[in-house]
Amino acid sequence: MLLTLSYSAPNATDLGYLLHKHPDRHQSFSLSVGRAHVFYPQADDDRCTAALMLEVDAIDLVRSKRLKASDAFSLGHYVNDRPYASSSMLAVAIGQVFRTAMTGRCDARPELAATPLALEVELTSVPVRGGDDLVRRLFAPLGWSVEVTPTPLDASFPAWGDSPYSTVRLAGELLLGAALRQIYVLLPVLDDTKHYWVSDDEVGKLLRAGEGWLAVHPERELITRRYLAHQRSMVVDATARLVESGDDVAVETPEVNTAAPLYQLRAEAVMTALKDVGARRVADVGCGEGALLRRLLVDPVFTQITGSDVAARELAKAEEALNLRELSDRQRERIRLIQSSATYHDPRLRDQDAIVLMEVVEHLEPERLPALVGSIFGDAKPGAVIVTTPNADYNPLYPALPAGRFRHPDHRFEWTRAEFADWAATVGATHGYVVEHRTIGEVDAAAGSPTQLALFRRI
Structure with a gap:
């Protein structure tokens, strides 16, 4: 699984301060879902790209008691797309590796952390259950321009059509912390599944990551339902708290289209x-x-x-x-x-x-x-x-x-x-x-x- 995040501007290597990861170092992190690596394929004065790569051991994934196996037949526990599809496991890696960046905190560059940045994001092998239009419906209202490239089942046999996976490219001017929180939430929403058991604390995670954008998102109900794995009591709780905390959320979609929420x-x-x-x-x-x-x-x-x-x-x-x-x-x-x-x-x-x-x-x-x-x-x-x-x-x-x-x-x-x-x-x-x-x-x-x-x- 691979996520790349690019920032184009003078002194672009300041991205390292915002992510709290040095551009000159390769860093590895042991996570509950595997091993994550952060490195910088490009770190120039005018453009900087950070990459997060997650390696998942399929055998450990099956044997772990903390992680949920959804395949009904025994061989399916071992032969599946979980180690390769950029979905909830990559979201977990984002939440753990870039935890401080997601809060918007950066003592070294506080002004930059509070400034919308020209960002480009690329996500590979994203499972999209709902068609390419779903990607646009989820990301475009947040200020992203969206490009979706379906992956063919087999490039040698185009008649077979496309696979359920796509490469998603996003571009926009957003706060880095907000951008990471949006991706953290919307990756498992696109897949409409999670690799782990969804417990009550998922509501709190959703509300924290969705602060400032989820309450007014036109697809709020779909996002909440899918993120919480269709657990009705949790969905009701999260929706009520979103409405309570998000003043005017029910009506702030006037015919007059504003440039920002x-x-x-x-x-x-x-x-x-x-x-x-x-x-x-x-x-x-x-x-x-x-x-x-x-x-x-x-x-x-x-x-x-x-x-x-x-x-x-x-x-x-x-x-x-x-x-x-x-x-x-x-x-x-x-x-x-x-x-x-x-x-x-x-x-x-x-x-x-x-x-x-x-x-x-x-x-x-x-x-x-x-x-x-x-x-x-x-x-x-x-x-x-x-x-x-x-x-x-x-x-x-x-x-x-x-x-x-x-x-x-x-x-x-x-x-x-x-x-x-x-x-x-x-x-x-x-x-x-x-x-x-x-x-x-x-x-x-x-x-x-x-x-x-x-x-x-x-x-």
């Missing part, structure tokens, strides 16, 4: 606003599983990061997603996670350059908004506050959203642009902030943008 544009807009106000000490209130915290952590500009949430379960997920236990002491000193409510005064939120309320206010009952305003603007008094919330004017452009319904079942209200502007103006005048409004997402001439942002600067 709205959740990504939203996070980028918040990061831009933080840079515009020169923030270094930032609190993400209502941080959830840490989607914004991950971006803050890899950017050295932010020297003190606080993530707060009322739910202990969400903070536990954020701790795991951020891989806090494996961070260096210097990195751990930059970030803290606290259990707190946005509606209560909390001295730990004071002395911040900026506080972020990203898709938070609409989850509160309207009568509790004054408590939030008093806590954030009156007590914490940061130098800046960034608030994002859905724009109700835009809702009619979502064909899947019935008239009069909110984008998410947990939303208590959704403001029009005029209502948000009135609220922001009152808050700013009362507490000494000037307000700037910004759009997020593609702007419709009549309805505005899907998400609206208010940037409050303290006078």
Whole structure:
């Protein structure tokens, strides 16, 4: 099994820093599925290619009690494609060999780890159960251009047709960590089988690897079902948690086609606003599983990061997603996670350059908004506050959203642009902030943008 990953740019050998594998060395790793080798066929200043090759012993695979043999007849345990097909075993190797790279962490090149890179990926002998179009349906919505080359059964006898295997080539500009997590999830999905028994912890693996992209993927149900080996209880659990954590996931597929998913544009807009106000000490209130915290952590500009949430379960997920236990002491000193409510005064939120309320206010009952305003603007008094919330004017452009319904079942209200502007103006005048409004997402001439942002600067 072979995976190659290429990066083209000046100083392309920095790919070695991101993968935590030196370009001048051949490295081998003993895994539960065999032996993995990492080497670099090309390592030039303008292009660098890393290769992951997995060698599987078919006999050990059969004898191992940890691994599942799905063939019904005894000889089939020994004569099968498992050692050669790039599927769940290669995904396991990716998850173990490139574990740190998948988290998006790189102390040596943090800016590069947080920057979309021009990547090319080639996967050989990929079993595709569902046709070549399935590969495009899975990868294209994530920003990849996709090329699929079927492998003939026998090149000497073209009339025999193609085998179930293909070479898959992907190209796109993505964060390296996100690219690896997508491949990790989608390889066994293409094969629609796993070589090991699927236990309850697979749901957690799927949610961690799918953070930031799976909740809004148009093939989310198929991916979840196949990744979890059609185990109904797990599929139901994973789907419910995806919907719970992925705000607007049910409807953010408007007729107007945006260049990037709205959740990504939203996070980028918040990061831009933080840079515009020169923030270094930032609190993400209502941080959830840490989607914004991950971006803050890899950017050295932010020297003190606080993530707060009322739910202990969400903070536990954020701790795991951020891989806090494996961070260096210097990195751990930059970030803290606290259990707190946005509606209560909390001295730990004071002395911040900026506080972020990203898709938070609409989850509160309207009568509790004054408590939030008093806590954030009156007590914490940061130098800046960034608030994002859905724009109700835009809702009619979502064909899947019935008239009069909110984008998410947990939303208590959704403001029009005029209502948000009135609220922001009152808050700013009362507490000494000037307000700037910004759009997020593609702007419709009549309805505005899907998400609206208010940037409050303290006078």
